[in-house]
Structure formats: C-alpha cells, structure tokens
Amino acid sequence: MARKFIDCREVPSEMNCTVAISADTEAEVLEAAVQHAVALHGHDDTPELREFLKGAIKDGTPPMEAPSRAA
Template identity: 75%
Template sequence: MGRKFIDCREFPSEMNCSIAIGADTEGELLEAAVQHAVKVHGHQDTPELRDMLRSVIKDGMPPEKAPSRAA
C-alpha cells in the first residue's frame, strides 16, 4: 500500500496555507487533515467536512512545487 496525501496548497485560503499532510492509511490521513482543518482553518468537524476531505485524498507524495489553486 502506498502513501496518500492531502495538499492544502490546492485550496484558496486567506492564510495561503502551504501544509501538505501524508500518511500510510486513509484513516490516519483523514484524522490528521480534520485536526488541521479545525485547529488552523477554523472549520467544524462535521460529516460534510470529512466527506470533502476524503474526496481530495490523492495517492503518492505531494509535489514540491505548489499546484495551482482551485478557484
């Protein structure tokens, strides 16, 4: 099983967050991403947030260069 990641640089934010979170399992990654979203970005831990985060999980490692941000 390969690494999985979520890259905060792909989403617009006022703070231009440059965090990328990686883990060996989707569950571990999801928990870390939820904690980041709640503590750093002020989101509420809701089923909708978890579904959104689950939908943006990618296989592999985040790129070194920041991807273009979503509009």
C-alpha cells in the same frame, strides 16, 4: 502500499496555507487533515467537512512545487 496525501495548497484560503499531510492510510490522513482544518482554519468537524477532505486525498506524495489552487 502506496502513500496517501492531502495538500492545503490546492484549496483556496485566506491564509494561503502550505501544509501537506501524508501517511500510509487514508484514515490517518483524514484524521490529521480534520484536526488541521479545525485547529488552524477554524472549521467545525462535520460529516460534510470529512467528505470534502476525503475527496481531496490523493495517492502518492505531495509535489515539491505548489500545485494550482482550486478556483
């Protein structure tokens, strides 16, 4: 089973968040990412947020070096 991850360093933010979340399943990553987005970034838990985060989940593990941020 391949790991899944989402990396805040890939998303522009005012706080330049460096958190990366990984787990064995997309569902685990998504739930943790939603909690992180709500608690630390002030987002509301909406279907749109969940779709955005789901689209940002990748296979593998986060890279050690910071990836390029989205424009």
